[in-house]
Amino acid sequence: MAETDRATDKPAGAPKPAKTASPERVAAFRTGLSAEARAAALLIAKGYRILAKRFRTPHGEIDLIARKRGLVAFVEVKARASLDDAAYAVTPRQQQRIIDAAQAWLMAHPDHAELELRFDAILVAPRSLPRHLMAAFDASP
Structure with missing residues (x-):
């Protein structure tokens, strides 16, 4: 008789079904993608060139690099x-994770390390134009 997983009553070693995200989580993800698209459009309109979107490292994620x-x-x-x-949603802990991720990006793109570096935020809310906060925080301790 084959062994079964007591929690699921399925054969041991059988693949587990993929978790499905809650509707709230899916909505938040879509809102985030929409906000990032609006932010990228704002930056492009201001003369920036988008170098990366959703850059992920073990240290954290950077939404846009421009x-x-x-x-x-x-x-x-x-x-x-x-x-x-x-x-108020850009917390000091999150700022540090972004700074750490930026260092990782710069190590992978050393040709950009000699340029001026800045940490910005773009705030997005319904029925409002996005607000670009230049130098929203800095990397100094």
């Missing part, structure tokens, strides 16, 4: 019910 002339901006996009709520 360049304008001699500047590279690492951009955190926050979508909330209000622009004020979005502004």
